[in-house]
Amino acid sequence: MSISNEQAQAYWRENLRIIVTHLVIWFAVSYGCAILFVDQLNEIPFFGFPLGFWFGQQGSIFVFVILIWTYVYSMNKLDEKYDVHE
Amino acid sequence: MSLDVLTFLFVGGSFALYIAIAIWARAGSTKEFYVAGGGVPPIANGMATAADWMSAASFISLAGLVSFIGRDGSAYLMGWTGGYVLLALLLAPYLRKFGKFTVPDFIGDRYYSTTARTIAVVCTIVISFTYVAGQMRGVGIVFSRYLHVDINTGVIIGMAIVFFYAVLGGMKGITYTQVAQYVVLILAFTVPAFFLSSQVTGHILPQLGLGATLDSGMSVLATLDKLSMELGFAQYTAGTKSTLDIFCLTVALMCGTAGLPHVIVRFFTVPRVKDARISAGYALVFIALLYTAVPGVAGFGRVNLIQTLNGADNTGTAYTEMPSWFKNWEETGLLGWQDRNGDGKVQYAAGKAFDGKGKPNFIEGRGVNGERLTDNALTDPSFDAAKQPFANEVYVDRDIMVLANPDIAQLPNWVIALVAAGAVAAALSTAAGLLLVISTAVSHDMMKKTINPNLTDKQELMYARLAAIVAIIIAGYFGINPPGFVAQVVALAFGLACASVFPAIIMGIFWKRHNSAGAISGMLIGLVSTMAYMYYFAFAGGTPAEYFMGISPGGFGTVGAILHIVVGVVVSLATAEPPQEIQDIVEDLRIPRGAGSAHAH
Incomplete structure (x- = not known):
């Protein structure tokens, strides 16, 4: 391993922070908007959809795609910051 | 062509x-x-x-x-x-x-x-x-x-x-x-x-x-x-x-x-x-x-299906005028019709048209309109008039929707x-x-x-x-x-993956302290509980009223995964921590560099 132990720990902590941030959004759009609060959100019309229904069948999937790409972007930057990229 | x-x-x-x-x-x-x-x-x-x-x-x-x-x-x-x-x-x-x-x-x-x-x-x-x-x-x-x-x-x-x-x-x-x-x-x-x-x-x-x-x-x-x-x-x-x-x-x-x-x-x-x-x-x-x-x-597909089956005036379409897809799928056995009210028209609504699980059990021979005969047609024409305009006469297998859609829409x-x-x-x-x-x-x-x-x-x-x-x-x-x-078997595949494989991998990466005793007991409890629950409701006569907290077998993998994690953590903490070289492996896989050489294609 080319980096010091402390640096490895710091890298891992930042990595975990990125993961947690993304998982919070992941949980909010799918379990939050489309399951737990679906009935409340369904009262709101959204381009011809009840909003909760839209999150369940369309919106959450779009958000999932965006989440993976922002994760890829953040991790690539992090890898370079700690010089652990290949 | x-x-x-x-x-x-x-x-x-x-x-x-x-x-x-x-x-x-x-x-x-x-x-x-x-x-x-x-x-x-x-x-x-x-x-x-x-x-x-x-x-x-x-x-x-x-x-x-x-x-x-x-x-x-x-x-x-x-x-x-x-x-x-x-x-x-x-x-x-x-x-x-x-x-x-x-x-x-x-x-x-x-x-x-x-x-x-x-x-x-x-x-x-x-x-x-x-x-x-x-x-x-x-x-x-x-x-x-x-x-x-x-x-x-x-x-x-x-x-x-x-x-x-x-x-x-x-x-x-x-x-x-x-x-x-x-x-x-x-x-x-x-x-x-x-x-x-x-x-x-x-x-x-x-x-x-x-x-x-x-x-x-x-x-x-x-x-x-x-x-x-x-x-x-x-x-x-x-x-x-x-x-x-x-x-x-x-x-x-x-x-x-x-x-x-x-x-x-x-x-x-x-x-x-x-x-x-x-x-x-x-x-x-x-x-x-x-x-x-x-x-x-x-x-x-649903709109098209309902409108084709029940016709523009919503009273049913005569079987003899049904488009060819209807009869083609009837031949495969994934669609069935029986004229419960004897008007020669196909009517589609909620409820079963066939006895037992609701699927037609085809036998040799044709009915008066040319439809395939079954031996489990429901004969009682009673239905709840307050809820729906007519009794259901059709069985449509869910699996034909995508394949039949282009036919139904006449593409x-x-x-x-x-x-x-x-x-x-x-x-x-x-x-x-x-x-x-x-x-x-x-x-x-x-x-x-x-x-x-x-x-x-x-x-x-x-x-x-x-x-x-x-x-x-x-x-x-x-x-x-x-x-x-x-x-049920496909639900089992997801349940097993969720209750045994997934937590074992995640804990292996994110919790350095996890040891073999914890992992083995966790995987076993996840595997056994999920399989037992699914077996009980699929084959041993369990009824939905007996679901644990109302969770159907398809969702039980979640409970299995929670059991896996709880038991895994408890057993792991009660036993010796994993050897140093294993902890080093975990440290190493958290750092991207050095993933091994690749083949050029």
């Missing part, structure tokens, strides 16, 4: 392409056979992962399922895509860094235990076999409907094609055929979706069309709600299951997706850790192209032929990925790592091919004699 000629050209042409790719990409070593040499470009791996993942269930069954259950279908749409977020963030990069061939490899090495490895092998084989049986049935349905061969011949043709490229090419052959299969299946799904959407709503994109307003001044979804309620079905945009049940089902499908061995192994095939993350991103983009079109296809013949080729591509690509995982589990994890570590590379490769042949034959047997409980 006639539909038969077109279908033959599309399906036959796609087969010729897959075989040509297989010959080009023959595997020479175990590394090529297992992980395509580890040098697949991320965008190609993304397409291959998408084709690997999108099976006959996604292509044929999902839109049908959503079409018939409405909002509750969200659990499947989110579960089968949200799992990729977990894969990308929590699994793929670390497993790629670990740099072995299989899931049991990781579990066996991380928990320094042959027992742990063996449990992982058992899970892998059970999950993959249950999955593959469904694919072969999908191939059989398409062949019997479009190529006028019987289902058995269809299954044997499918087996021969998969045999050719899985056994010859291994992962390398499979990867590049899956890229081609992805292109075929995504065109086959989206082209009819564009046609349907513009026909029903005037919007070409089904993602927008589902929110559109129809000529009647009502939106598509409001029309669906109204039609469903009038016929006694549940409101389309409302759920029928409890919030907790849907929640658990979604968790089980997401974590199950992230724990499926044939999906995970795809991330061993890319050159760098960075590429593992990127290919998960590509994979989900390619998957989302199909999944976001599904709700539109489901909704438009051109080449679109129908394309759909047939796409359904076969979806089933074959997934079957090949699963067969490879099974053969790897046998040759690598069992023969090489457990029974005889002195195997040469060449011998191991021979065992891998032999295992693939045996697996194809067993899969074909299940395709020809499908077990009557396919749905």
Whole structure:
């Protein structure tokens, strides 16, 4: 391993922070908007959809795609910051 | 050109392409056979992962399922895509860094235990076999409907094609055929979706069309709600299951997706850790192209189906005037009609038209209108007039929705032929990925790592091919004699992946302290509790009233996973911490650099 132990720990902590941030959004759009609060959100019309229904069948999937790409972007930057990229 | 000629050209042409790719990409070593040499470009791996993942269930069954259950279908749409977020963030990069061939490899090495490895092998084989049986049935349905061969011949043709490229090419052959299969299946799904959407709503994109307003001044979804309620079905945009049940089902499908061995192994095939993350991103983009079109296809299909069956005036359509698709699907046995009120018209509403499970049991002979006769037709014409205008006379199998949609909407013949080729591509690509995982589990994890570590590379490769042949034959047997409980078995595959494989991998990466005793007890409790629960409700006469907190068997994997984690942590803390070299391995797989050299293709 080319980096010091402390640096490895710091890298891992930042990595975990990125993961947690993304998982919070992941949980909010799918379990939050489309399951737990679906009935409340369904009262709101959204381009011809009840909003909760839209999150369940369309919106959450779009958000999932965006989440993976922002994760890829953040991790690539992090890898370079700690010089652990290949 | 006639539909038969077109279908033959599309399906036959796609087969010729897959075989040509297989010959080009023959595997020479175990590394090529297992992980395509580890040098697949991320965008190609993304397409291959998408084709690997999108099976006959996604292509044929999902839109049908959503079409018939409405909002509750969200659990499947989110579960089968949200799992990729977990894969990308929590699994793929670390497993790629670990740099072995299989899931049991990781579990066996991380928990320094042959027992742990063996449990992982058992899970892998059970999950993959249950999955593959469904694919072969999908191939059989398409062949019997479009190529006028019987289902058995269809299954044997499918087996021969998969045999050719899985056994010859291994992962390398499979990867590049899956890229081609992805292109075929995504065109086959989206082209009819564009046609349907513009026909029903005037919007070409089904993602927008589902929110559109129809000529009647009502939106598509409001029309669906109204039609469903009038016929006694549940409101389309409302759920029928409890919030907790849907929640658990979604968790089980997401974590199950992230724990499926044939999906995970795809991330061993890319050159760098960075590429593992990127290919998960590509994979989900390619998957989302199909999944976001599904709700539109489901909704438009439902409107078209109801309007075709019940006619413009909503009183039913005479059987003798039914379009040809109705009679074609009746021949396959996936659709049935009986004239309960004797008016010669087909009427569709909520409720069963046939006794028992509601499926027609066909016998020889024809009725007065020319329909196929059954011996379990319900004769009592009584129905709840307050709830619906007439008694239901039709059985429609959910699985025919996607295949029948282009027929129902009277799309051109080449679109129908394309759909047939796409359904076969979806089933074959997934079957090949699963067969490879099974053969790897046998040759690598069992023969090489457990029974005889002195195997040469060449011998191991021979065992891998032999295992693939045996697996194809067993899969074909299940395709020809499908077990009557396919749905429960598929739920079992996700439940097992969620309750045993997924937590073991996650804890292995994120909790350095986890040891072999904790992992083994956790996996066993997850495995046993989930299997027992599903067995009890599928075969031992359990009733929904007895569900634990109202959680249906499909969602119980979530409870199994919680048990796994709790028991695993307690046992782990009560026993000695893992050896230093294992803790070093965990430290090492958290850092991307040095994931091992790759093959150039």
